Amino acid sequence: IRAAHPAVYLVGCDVNAASLNYARQQTIVDEVSHDFSKSARSADVIILAGPVSVICADLRQLATLTLKLNVIVTDVGSTKRTVMAASRELGQRGVTFIGGHPMAGSHKSGVTAGRADLFENAFYFLVPGLAAADAVAQLQTLLAGTRVKWLTVTPRQHDRIVGQLSHVPHVVAAALVNQTHTALADSPLGLRLAAGGFKSMTRIASSDPTMWTAILLANGQLVTHQLQDYIDKLREIQTAISAGDAPAIKQFFTAAKVTRDHLGPEHLGSLPNFFDLFLNVPDRVGAIADVTKRLASAQLSLVNIHILEIREEVDGVLQVTFGNADTRDSAAELLRSAGYEIVRRN
Ligand SMILES: NC(=O)c1ccc[n+]([C@@H]2O[C@H](COP(=O)([O-])OP(=O)(O)OC[C@H]3O[C@@H](n4cnc5c(N)ncnc54)[C@H](O)[C@@H]3O)[C@@H](O)[C@H]2O)c1
């Protein structure tokens, strides 16, 4: 929004004070607010972006407030039936609500994981409900800088498709990680021996548990059925393997390969994920140059560098972003041995 519409005044609300500070420092927003109701009353557009359970609670709260006459309320939640149901009272009060869901993102959470180009080329589902066409067009204009591909759907269509393409995969990834953790508990290196197969299959198991609990509660009915179909598929291949049925096994993999090959490149639809390192840097001249110099001499190329917080006489936090996890981990080792404190990596 900032890039496409520099004149728009952005107010950010969040329960997390650190996120608000970061958003303000990075000028992602013009103002931060700890009072959602107060900010909502004076807003022209309200974008709800908490977990889906929070979005539903926010919608019910908005229905109790006196909002601006032509306000547009929208959300980015990963499920749409519960969200549309929670918006009913607001709609009855004549407020425009447009359900939304950008079909892109990452396993990372929080304001530091956001990027202006995060949704580029991705599909963005819209559920207009009772909203007038000009309100939908207004929202699309506001979000034009995301460069998404708009797709209008019904709440049920949305939840069925996204249940299969996103919710089931997250359950599968988490189940595989949990099962592998138990199965290899007696192996000294265990999960750390994992290579590309396990890692690419389970990246999304690092996603935020709070967000995913809310999603699976909201889309539980459909996902339960979809998981049953998935379990049936596992049984099918289990039977073929235990019977030593080579043609059936080959057919199972052939069918998947043909379908998957038609999907195109890995990250078509959104940009690849980046891998971050957060480290403490001392408040002294040349500290950041020292970090970049060390990385350059070890030929560890970084994608981006962000100063999150440097206050006088206090150590600052530097966010260094890499193109893959191995480079990030090598950089962490290098900087740790040079005396830098690694705060976090994700
Ligand atoms: N992560 C993804 O890939 C992705 C993609 C599309 C849509 N979504 C949906 O977007 C929404 C946000 O997901 P995200 O990945 O940006 O999560 P996030 O954790 O990065 O952001 C959510 C923010 O909401 C704040 N929050 C939580 N409870 C709150 C409350 N009660 N009041 C105010 N703020 C509160 C958190 O502090 C956090 O800053 C979710 O509904 C999710 O389902 C996520």
Ligand SMILES: O=C(O)C(=O)C[C@]1(C(=O)O)C=C[C@@H](O)C=C1
């Ligand atoms: O790429 C990822 O890490 C995501 O999890 C993004 C993803 C998904 O594809 O499942 C997650 C939740 C959304 O609602 C939309 C997109």
